[in-house]
Amino acid sequence: MGRKQLAPEEGMQKTLSLRISEWLTQYLERSREALEREGQKLTTSDVARQLLINSAGRDMPIGFVVDKEEMLRGILRAQRDDLPLTQHHYAFLADQAHTTYQQTRRDFVRADLLKNNLNAFAAFITLCKQQGHDIPDDRARYYRSNLGTKAQEKTDLPDSINEGNSLVDSLGIPFRTTGEFMSRNLEVALRDEKGLADDEVDRVLRPYLPGLLLLALRSFTYENDRPVDGVENHHEMxxxxxxxxxxxxxxxxxxxxxxxxxxxxxxxxxxxxxxxxxxxxxxxxxxxxxxxxxxxxxxxxxxxxxxxxxxxxxxxxxxxxxxxxxxxxxxxxxxxxxxxxxxxxxxxxxxxxxxxxxxxxxxxx
Missing domain, CATH: 2.30.31.10 (Transcriptional Coactivator Pc4; Chain A)
Known part of the structure; x- marks a missing residue:
């Protein structure tokens, strides 16, 4: 026999208590404020509930991971043994990289890691163009908006990325907010630009894997106050x-x-x-x-x-x-x-x- 489907009023009677991280709390609060600007008066709990309702019955989005530690272990093993990675893996790393820039309490970040993120984005966008994958105008404008004022003046996205790299060079030691804005692009691109072959994605992004991993590992350390365990023999380490x-x-x-x-x-x-x-x-x-x-x-x-x-x-x-x-x-x-x-x-x-x-x-x- 199949399961009886709950009536809407039955489902709403259930109470669920969750402990969530600080960054997720901030995300829900920003979402609530954005909806409030559109005239919707909602509590943070209302926003969380609506997100759950909207995702029910749908496949989890690319890059979504429940056990971050196990995912990082798998990527570290793949890097060590030269095993292939998928767009899902890189989307997870890009998401964690962006999260790191949100989590850090620094007001400055490493230029080399930020440029590595930008260059990974450039490599992925180039692959999209080579494979005939059209990027919608609204997303292209969004990407340019995260790369600085001069980047927004360009009409070609690769030119905008070059302007973003030039901005990082001119800063010397970039600000945290610069890292947060610029790292959004790789996260969104790997999440939303779909339909590319995993082996091609791995080929163009593999050179940038070490830098993306450093950012993702730092995000895990921020959230758990410890490094990823089980990567290698503890006594040997x-x-x-x-x-x-x-x-x-x-x-x-x-x-x-x-x-x-x-x-x-x-x-x-x-x-x-x-x-x-x-x-x-x-x-x-x-x-x-x-x-x-x-x-x-x-x-x-x-x-x-x-x-x-x-x-x-x-x-x-x-x-x-x-x-x-x-x-x-x-x-x-x-x-x-x-x-x-x-x-x-x-x-x-x-x-x-x-x-x-x-x-x-x-x-x-």
């Missing part, structure tokens, strides 16, 4: 992370020492002329290094750097989310000394190897 080179480095301003941990890295930063010291793990150390390489005040995931020109150009570094508000003062010479020391350490093969392994675990943005 720990052995590969052991530091065999000298553990201490110093200059006239600071000393930095490292110790390998249980699948991570412990770092101790000590100034030569002050009594404070800073201890942190890999993620926070990389966050600290990238922040102190800037020539301006900025926000990162774990720290806030304030530049005070009227006090002789000093910098104040504080930890975000700390229960006690403590700031560390850096003179301009000390900040330069920190950058120089970090650059020396990063250039050493032994440390570069360990940093690369950890980056492949935690991802990057």
């Amino acid at each position: 720990i052995d590969r992370l052991k530091i065999r080179a000298s553990l201490n480095h110093r200059n006239e301003h600071f000393s930095i020492s490292f110790a390998d941990g249980n699948g991570d890295l412990s770092v101790l930063i000590t100034p030569a002329s002050s009594s404070w010291m800073l201890t942190c793990r890999y993620e926070r150390f990389v966050d600290f290094v990238e922040l102190t390489r800037l020539d301006r005040g900025a926000e990162s995931d774990y720290f806030r750097l304030e530049h005070v020109p009227h006090m002789g150009g000093v910098f104040f570094l504080s930890a975000k989310g700390a229960e006690v508000n403590i700031s560390i003062r850096f003179t301009q010479d000390e900040m330069l000394g920190m950058r120089t020391l970090c650059n020396v350490i990063s250039a050493e093969p032994e440390y570069a190897r360990v940093f690369k392994l950890l980056e492949l675990r935690y991802g990057s943005v």
Whole structure:
């Protein structure tokens, strides 16, 4: 016997409680605000319920994944063993890349990863044109609108993408919002431009897989406060992370020492002329290094750097989310000394190897 179909009023009597992530909460709230601007007065719960109703009985959209960790494991295995990937896989990665730019608390992002995302979008659009896949005018306008003012002046989409790349180059260190807008294009294109052969999609996007994976892995780390597990033998990974080179480095301003941990890295930063010291793990150390390489005040995931020109150009570094508000003062010479020391350490093969392994675990943005 077949199942009895619920009457509409029966279905509405059921109550469902869910725990959802912060980014999904923000998405529902933005959707509610957009509908409100159109004159519809709805609660966030109304929007969530309507989305469920609209998707009932339909196939899940391309890129939709329930178990993100298992999907990432599968893609990592495919990358390691040179196995083919589908448009569904790349759509998932593009979605997670865009999500990463939404999730990060930084106000700056890596230019190389953003350009990798843009170039993947360019490669996919080129494939669409080669295969005779017409992109509707409204979507082409949408793509151009995410690539900057000059890009919108172009009529040919590849020219607009070139303008987007030029904008990233001109910024040097792009803003988070730039990454959020530009990364929308690859996400939407892989989701909506359908009908292409998976092997062709894999062929043109494979060169950009490492960068897309770094962004997707960082999204998982943000959401779960840990890296993806089960990628390789845990004991083998720990052995590969052991530091065999000298553990201490110093200059006239600071000393930095490292110790390998249980699948991570412990770092101790000590100034030569002050009594404070800073201890942190890999993620926070990389966050600290990238922040102190800037020539301006900025926000990162774990720290806030304030530049005070009227006090002789000093910098104040504080930890975000700390229960006690403590700031560390850096003179301009000390900040330069920190950058120089970090650059020396990063250039050493032994440390570069360990940093690369950890980056492949935690991802990057």
